[in-house]
Amino acid sequence: MFTVNKKVDKILTLYLPLTMLLSFTIFPIYWTLNTAFKPEGDIVKRPLQYIPVNPTTENFVAAWTNVGFATFFKNSLIVGVFTVIAVLICSTLSGYALSRYQFKGKRSFMLMLLCTQFIPRAMMIIPLFVIFKNLGLISNPLSLIITYTAIEIPFTTILMSGFISNVPKELEEAAMIDGCTKLQSLRHVVFPLLLPGIVATGVFTFIYTWNEFLIALMLTNQQSKFTLPVGLSTMMGEFSINYGALAAGSVIALIPAVILFAYAQKHLVNGMGGAVKG
Numbered sequence: 001m002f003t004v005n006k007k008v009d010k011i012l013t014l015y016l017p018l019t020m021l022l023s024f025t026i027f028p029i030y031w032t033l034n035t036a037f038k039p040e041g042d043i044v045k046r047p048l049q050y051i052p053v054n055p056t057t058e059n060f061v062a063a064w065t066n067v068g069f070a071t072f073f074k075n076s077l078i079v080g081v082f083t084v085i086a087v088l089i090c091s092t093l094s095g096y097a098l099s100r101y102q103f104k105g106k107r108s109f110m111l112m113l114l115c116t117q118f119i120p121r122a123m124m125i126i127p128l129f130v131i132f133k134n135l136g137l138i139s140n141p142l143s144l145i146i147t148y149t150a151i152e153i154p155f156t157t158i159l160m161s162g163f164i165s166n167v168p169k170e171l172e173e174a175a176m177i178d179g180c181t182k183l184q185s186l187r188h189v190v191f192p193l194l195l196p197g198i199v200a201t202g203v204f205t206f207i208y209t210w211n212e213f214l215i216a217l218m219l220t221n222q223q224s225k226f227t228l229p230v231g232l233s234t235m236m237g238e239f240s241i242n243y244g245a246l247a248a249g250s251v252i253a254l255i256p257a258v259i260l261f262a263y264a265q266k267h268l269v270n271g272m273g274g275a276v277k278g
Contacts, residue, residue: 029254035247036060043243059244060252063235067242069249071224072231077256079144079216079227080209086149087156087205088198094153095160096186100169110161113154121151125218132219139222147219148209156201163197164190203264207257228253 035043037055063069098110128147129138137143167190175185191198213229220226226234232253235246 032247032250032254035243036251038244040242040244059248062242063245063249063252067231067235067245067249068223068226069228069231069252072226072228073252075141075225076210076227076253079141079148080206082141082145083148083152083209084202084205086145087152088202090149090153091156091160091201092191092194092198094157095162096164096190098157098161099164110158113158116154121214125215128215129218137219139220139225141225143219144209144216144227147215148205148212152205152208156205159201159204160194160197163194167193199264203260206260210253210257 034050034052036059037052037057038049039054039056039058042049042052042054098106124147128143132138132140132143135143171189171193172182172185175189176182180188211229212227213233216227216230217233220230223231223234228249232246232249235242235249
């Protein structure tokens with residue numbers, strides 16, 4: 001009797017909530033995949049087809065060639081890669097300074113970094129638009145790279161600071177006793193141990209830039225400069241929506257993020273664990 005009650009409790013408190021959560025998370029992705037592989041006529045057909053009867057890849061071809069998804073993909077990739085590089089350089093160096101050195105106002109500075117995360121992104125739109133318009137950088141990928149880098153640096157600096165704190169100072173001191181300079185000790189001792197934190201920071205930054213919509217929409221007004229989220233929004237017309245191409249485009253946009261998370265999963269867990277400990 002006790003064993004039966006224990007199994008029921010486990011089903012109600014563990015398996016049932018996890019199944020509901022998984023279903024709630026997975027079903028929209030499944031339905032997008034399902035729609036992407038359906039011919040246009042089958043998408044709105046009743047009764048609904050939960051598995052494509054006549055699967056086709058025409059929607060992917062249409063999204064990639066006719067809609068201009070190849071251009072949107074390239075633009076997002078350029079913005080994402082350069083933002084990640086800039087953020088990693090700045091946050092690693094500033095995180096090292098916060099972790100290793102004591103200076104007046106350090107706690108207040110870190111509190112200010114944290115407070116920047118509470119500022120609504122919508123409040124920045126008008127000032128950013130005016131600044132970049134005066135600089136002639138509207139519809140220029142550089143405006144997005146600068147903006148995303150500035151937004152991400154406070155959080156990633158705190159993240160890297162926590163992770164660097166877990167690297168013993170004694171290792172750097174031992175390397176310097178053996179003849180390394182400060183920079184050489186960082187390069188040969190500290191940075192290799194920071195790899196999980198660097199990967200975690202890079203992945204989070206790339207995913208943010210890959211998915212960001214509002215700022216990209218306001219700072220780009222030429223279709224050839226649209227990023228993926230903005231490009232997806234243009235596929236919804238006033239009187240008609242190409243559901244097949246839209247779903248196929250969403251699947252294409254999802255692929256890099258899934259591959260990135262799958263590849264960096266181990267480093268993400270280690271990196272976040274290290275940051276929390278620090």
